[in-house]
Amino acid sequence: MTLVEAHGVGRRVELPDGSRLDILQGVDLVVEEGDRISIVGRSGSGKSTLLNLLGLLDAPTDGELEFQGRDVRRLSSGARDRLRGSEVGFVFQQFNLLPGRTALQNVQTPLLYDRGSGFWQRERLAREMLERVGLGARLEAKPDRLSGGEQQRVAIARALVRKPKLILADEPTGALDLETGAEVMSLIESVADESGAALVTITHDLAIAARSNRHLRLVGGRLEPLDAAPSAPAVPAPGTLASSVDPALDERLTA
Secondary structure, three states: OEEEEEEEEEEEEEOOOOOEEEEEEEEEEEEEOOOEEEEEEOOOOOHHHHHHHHOOOOOOOEEEEEEOOEEHHHOOHHHHHHHHHHHEEEEEOOOOOOOOOOHHHHHHHHHHHOOOHHHHOHHHHHHHHHHHOOOOOOOOOOHHHOOHHHHHHHHHHHHHOOOOOEEEEEOOOOOOOHHHHHHHHHHHHHHHHHHOOEEEEEOOOHHHHOOOOEEEEEEOOEEEEOOOOOOOOOOOOOOOOOOOOOHHHHHHHHO
């Protein structure tokens, strides 16, 4: 099933002096259920803007963008919000946890907006998801009592508790050490595999990018496919360094 289909998508803003800034231009992209896509690019290339469009946080100014067959530009902001809440999960570099709330309360937050049984079952669903990410013993811990890896696991549980069809990960390992980052990516991929969700990852980490089966690069606001990439590197054993990235992929991603 096609989740997202973009044809000639662009995003531009008007500057105070009346000039136009084109952030994205002519983006073509199809995201199917179960896809694993990595997007790399230099700072300012439009990666975050593209993520916002895919996640229905914004609408394009040019081209056609459909989410599950619905024209995003024709949706009201409220309709986009509801669709995003039920079908899209975000995992960010900064964990964005509510500081005064426990892990269990943080994961319940998205379910407060659920119009179905998820609202009434929010504590059970949040507890089950935290157990799934290995934090069953840390339900009552607040963010300042959790390590960086544990905070990211809470953020992952919060993003996936509503079982979204599309997971958008924006530098999900950027604040973590090498070993913890690999473990976190394995966790995201495992949960995505269980639900059949698509996973789109924006990253500067070549080892993380190599884990996907489709590799794209943003250059000057334009999305370019890369050549066939090697298999993902093995997840490092505890206490070891990650496998090196294939030099060919390294060259293509950093060109």
